[in-house]
Amino acid sequence: METGKVINKISNRLRRRSKKIQESIGISGAKGNILNYILVESENHPVYQKEIEEEFGLRPSTATETLKNLEQAELICRVPESEDGRYKKIVFTEQARKIEHILRKEITESEELLLQGITEEERKEFLRIAEKMLRNLE
Template structure:
């Protein structure tokens, strides 16, 4: 069925993009997913780990492990909240701020590669279809 083929193609595209991006991120000593956490902090750091979980739509243990690695690599640091010692707030280091531009270049390069040979009108239609597919999958 055509629907099965579309699902399989989407799976293959996603898997290959993830592999390509994983290779690119290695040059910055990062793993796939960590750049999304950094991206959230670039739009405003000092957020709680819970806010990062909600933004990334992942488990607290996943965020904790990401943060441990990012702290080890001196990209972020955590500080206990002044009003509630149970809460940690996450901040970027200078190194964490400086890595923004190289990651954004990687994102653009991956997107350019993905969309190579697809004209603007087709890109707009593709975007509309993908947004509808995303909406269809929401609970």
């Protein structure tokens, strides 16, 4: 019981902190979280709608609507893949690049807060255990 309470407290405080920063640049809730996700993940691989649906537990119609809103705000665009035009990679626009440093700073500061006093070895072990927990919760 105690572990769950602590995890919820941490999650709530991080969410509030993130929300405050996102609202300061005119982005709200799910849109800000999805932008953060695209920012981080697109550094490692192309990001597609299906991945966002899975990551956030969204129905395709909900993900489509949220991504359309981000497109209308000119923060993302969907670029057809050269091999298969049915797949559209989600990328930041120039407009989003203007606020990227704010989003990146918030993500970096949150990570630093979470990892204070934790060794690299402990962090790796935590990630290994957390991934296993997530698989068990599916």
